[in-house]
Amino acid sequence: MGHLDHAALGWLTPALSYVMACTGAALGLRCTVRALGATGRSRRNWLVTAASAIGTSIWTMHFVAMLGFSVSGTDIRYDVPLTVLSLLVAMAVVCGGVFAVGYSKDRTRALFLGGLTTGVGVASMHYLGMAAVRLNGDITYDPTLVGLSVLIAVAAATAALWAALNIKSPVAVAIASLIMGAAVSSMHYTGMFAVRVDVVPAGGVLPGATAMQFIFPLAVGLGSYLFLTSAFVALSPAKAERDATAPAPRTVGRAAG
Template sequence: MNLLMPASYAPSLVALSFVIAVVGAFVALTASAGIVRAGRRISVFNAVTSGTALGGIGVWAMHFVGMLSLRVDMAVSYALPETLVSLIAAVGCSAMALLWVARGPDSLARMLGAGVLLGLGVSAMHYLGMAGMRFGGFLQWSWPLVAASIVIAVLAATAALWLAFAVRSLQARLLASVLMATAVCAMHYTGMEAGSFICTTPASLNFPQGDWLMTSLELPLIVSISAFGMAFVIFIDQMFQRLEHRHRANRLAAAGTPRR
């Protein structure tokens, strides 16, 4: 007999997921300023760094912290392949969207294209992550809510990109980060409401077993290590870039100083 399982959320973890999304978006938008360097040269490495911050931390880590906030009377495991593919999708789409808009921030077509790409990337990450869930039942989807979640992601991501690149100030970047985080979280929790958990087995509290599966008890450790690892790499990269810029400025200043 199929049984609809009620679901609720832990408010503290919902709030934490939003904070993570804001931090990831802010770091990404800050790093994205270095995508286009002097002479209009494109830094693909900075695009990947920005995509890692936004897609890896702001979207992917936020998603799984949001999943941990879910309270449902079923034991849930997560398939590692789908989880890793969802990370690649989030980072890849975020990097391409930021690179695309950075090359022509004054172009409306580029801005709209980047917003659609980023919104679809966030949505793909979310539903790939949910496809990796393993439990004693299945998800029953409300397709109007699925469509609504994707539209929310695209519209809010486009607005956030426009604000971040059209108004280059700290206040605008902060506001854009909050807007981007709102887009990610609104998409996530709307997407969660789109799926109903249907239990088909009396052994619903037993964790599904198998190769390449993580339980919901192991997931926090995996997400924490991944998020801190990505944050550390981004921090080191930004530190070396600041040192490089300072060294270049010192060399230019020394070259412009007349000899006595």
């Protein structure tokens, strides 16, 4: 059995992946708060932004953490189409969960279904990402830890959607984001601790791309998207701020009339 190292680059990858998870959660929560205060096309746009932020951050968190994953006795490569598919799955399922909550009349039912769908989707993204791993050996999983990781994913997703519905103040959003980041990271590492690798030495070059060739540039690109979107959301006025500034011209207009 190969020795597995989940932090081959030290604390850099766990810390950076946690920051990514927290940033995406914070951005997603802020966008959902904006969406619930909006209507029509504006609501839909805020919900899409929320879903893309959460989906990309969860995927980026997973693969930044994977940069620190190594197995003694074998190189590691990633199947490019499967890795991209795992990103699309993350985006799609989070979008479904966020829209269920954003448009549903029955909030409790939406929370349950949205949390379940999103949690299972996040777990699917994780294990699709793991299916994209190519190495000289056989990968097996501890079923108990796999089950636990799926439960953590569902609980984390439900908590995130609940927070999006019930938390409004920036301080509360920040605290919820830190908790969400910890939950998503816990799900990832629980899933990783379920992994067992039996190394089978083999000649020839492994198929797929190395983490630095493919994962790293994509993670940097998505990370940049997250931070730029965060800046845009932070600088764009909230509904309450627009309402606070809107009455002034009307008052002047009535005085003039």
